[in-house]
Amino acid sequence: MSNAHYEPWKWEVPKTIIGERGHIPPDAHTKVVGTAEFTSDVVRPNMLYVKYYIAQRGAGRIKKLDTSKTEQVDGVVKVLRYDDKSIKWASDTLKPGNMTTFLNDRVYWAGHPVGFAVVAVSEYACDQAIKKAVIEWEDLPCEVDYNKALASKDLYREDINPQNNIMDKGEKVNNAIGDVEEGFKHCDHIIEFEYEIAENTPVSAEPMTCVCEFDNDDNCKIWFHGQAFNTIEEVVGEFVPQNKIDMHSAFNGGTFGGPISHQCEGWTAWLAIIAAYITRRPCKSVWEDCQFVGADECMGHHKWKVGYNNNGKIIAVDLDTVASGMMIGGEISKIKASTCIPNLRHTYVYPLYNRVVPGVFRDGAVAGTCQNMLFAHVAAALNMDPTEVALINDGGDGKTLAELEPKRVEEGFPAGRDSLKECLEKGKKAFNWSSKYHAAGARKLPDGRMHGVGFTWTESWQNWPYRRTRCGINVRYDGTVDVIYRRSCTGPLVALPYAQVVAAEMGMKLDDVIYQPDRHNVGFDTMSEASSSGVATNLGALVLAARKAKQNLLEYACKDAVTFMFGMEIPNPAPFTGLTPDKLDMKDSVIFEKSNPSHTATVKQVVQLHAGWNPIFQHEYSRFFTEAESDIPNYMDTALGRQCHFVEVAVDTNTGKVDILSACLVNDVGTAINPDVINGQQYGGFSMGMGRGNAQEVVYDPVTGAKLNDNMVFYPILGIGDVGPINCEIVETKTGYSPYGAVGLGECGCAATMGLTAAAVYNAIGKWVDIPTTPNNVLKALGKA
């Protein structure tokens, strides 16, 4: 249910603190010097370690498992076997979220936790013990190529579909629009093209780990590394009431979200919980290789047919994909949401084979990449500047900007703002596009490498406050403020911008507001304060709670107090007795009378007046805790915020190596809460996007299905020398659906830039290259490999 009166984009932006640069994140020094405690740093007295056996093959069934030598290794406390009925019950039944089968006898993909796990006094003992197990395997058909799987009659994933090799097949009706066949009849040109995107994997910074302990009264403490807290509580809830669970959220080392990451978190947490419950000792589960378990939704084959006119206007798009996994919204969702292309169709088939089922961990990457490739191909075919092709097709749901404008203005959004145009103006100037863009293959650098530039654009999609969330604000006895939340930080620095919002809305000094970490059992009623939907989802509750807290303070500032001391009632007049809250305001943690600004009282004075003379008796203290819940707007239509990105590359046609020379990233964030943090998401997202677009590719052995590069030596993550100088620009059109018209930024840049090097490499060498644009793929395109 949505609320017709909840229109947060109309809320006035406070005049101070919001939008300011130069504030230092409250946890920055602790993180920098390494004293911030991450889950992997947690050590409990008498703690044990527990690790899964991880299958190295892609398929098979355990015929016989001999763990007798495993059990004899020094320090081993317990071996948890799949054929133990307790363990089988627990792995079958207590699955956090949507976890697929694990700790079973059947291997479905290399990296699958199967067979057994070892509990021991050290990680080393676990590793040694796991090596001692002897497994007799039944070989089963194994296939890691989705085209071959599609053509085969063997069953590869009976856990998902015991009937055939298809997970899903059909037409994405929800993303289709118009009549594609009719559209092809009314366009000047039709082109067809196809490309492949290889599998990439998340590689979170901190390896998966979880610590769990039960005390003798069955109270449970958990230190959880991940986002999906609630699903983990459900598992423990099978053993103890949920109100006996003390869920700690230590710092999280750059993890990712999405279904596959949640599965990895779930498997890891499950193991710590079960081991701790069985041994009655603190247990820490560790799964280093889990960083390489996930497969992104982007992988697959994309085949296009596109009809367009001489001026660059696209009339009809028909996309057919194979093996792109579990997408949210599908490949053409961004094209539908951010263009006026009137006819779109998407057909697809997802075959099943012996890889982990791909799942999103950077929401929108496949859609952003598809939009990138569609426009790059049309611009190239017309030999047109791709920024011009973007502008002529900008819109939403098949409508032009002009057609969308009246309804948007009626709903309270600013009139006449053209996000893409504003982004392009800033970006082209900063990147010096007019001097860098050239016809494909037309510019050679002095060192012999070919020069190319790439451009991409799409909507700024994280602007949907699609969940209700809650937030608590506590004003302390000394007048300082806690914003209460549960930390499941995935990287973005939300503590600072969220404190800025509360300080600005309340009229507090920023230093007096702390976005309080590790108030672990309360907080935003969402999966994470820093997820895909972080700002868009949580800002509403944050603003409402801050406004409520301020109103509460102003009311108490006008209300006389009575202090009970030694059995006597002692009246204490309020600093603004006789006035009403609407006559007051707050600035820099001081309450003042609007018509007489020299009449002031500090927040501390008001709190202490009503909390009593002795802080030991804090029964009045609860008066200064407020809570608020956000809502979901009634009106949410096409997103009009845009992002556009530029990259410059040099391609060595002898080696196929693509070097990134420079980049410019432009995001319309609606309203900037903290530009420093926004820039962090921009250059950070670009680094990830370039890694996935230009370097990262999981390689499998075609016979055994073994993953050949599941480590950071052979799976390249870009370093400081790989990304080049990056120019970050911010546009603020106030066209988002969140408070102040703000738009969440998390993962937008990463997802939108993945196909950018493919466009730039085409501009350099005049050949289209599969993604990622590795030397091998470039040489293949050049006919040299």
Place this chain on the structure above:
Amino acid sequence: MSSEENNKKTSGLTRREFIKDAGIVVGGASVASMALLSACKGDTKTVTQTVSTTVNKTVTKTVTVAEDGVELTDLHVILNGEPRVCHIEANWTLRDALKEGMGVISLKDMCNGCGACGSCSAIVNGRPILTCMALAVECDGAEIETAEHLGVINHPLVNAYAKNFCAQCGYCTPGFLITAKALLDKKPNPTDEDIIDALGGNICRCGTYPQHIIAIKEAAKGGK
């Protein structure tokens, strides 16, 4: 069908039975565990051996050999200006020793100890090294500096890193910080190329790379 019955149908066991069954396992596991721990701490003999180290060339050390042949020895280091000692086994890396034995949590592990991420960097005898790639026994007598120490001495890099948003999730940042300190010790006024070269072995998954260049140059100027 109740959920309990449904569970039983799929696995042949109910939650209550699991708890009961697990309770029995608990007893067994606890006994087994205690027995194994006793075995680990069983009879030992002390011998004096001559050990070669890369740091102090040849030294005479006391090595404790357990019944099972596991050699335990003491690692003596100057950690962040203070003499420290801990028991180590011969196969421990320096990271193991500093983290497990001395509680240094700034040494992170992103690459599963294969020397590919730089998160476990420390300065050992003036050189930045990957502590996951160094054997602890080879570092006996070494002077070691970790990121924590830069906070204690309020090194200009610390504030420069904090104010320039070099930490997002913060997991890799101590490794960058200590590598940057080693660079400034060697080159007080590094160029962009010097910085890129020095930090080439450090991986940041949040992609904070551009900020390190700004912060290090700012720290080189005394934090301005």
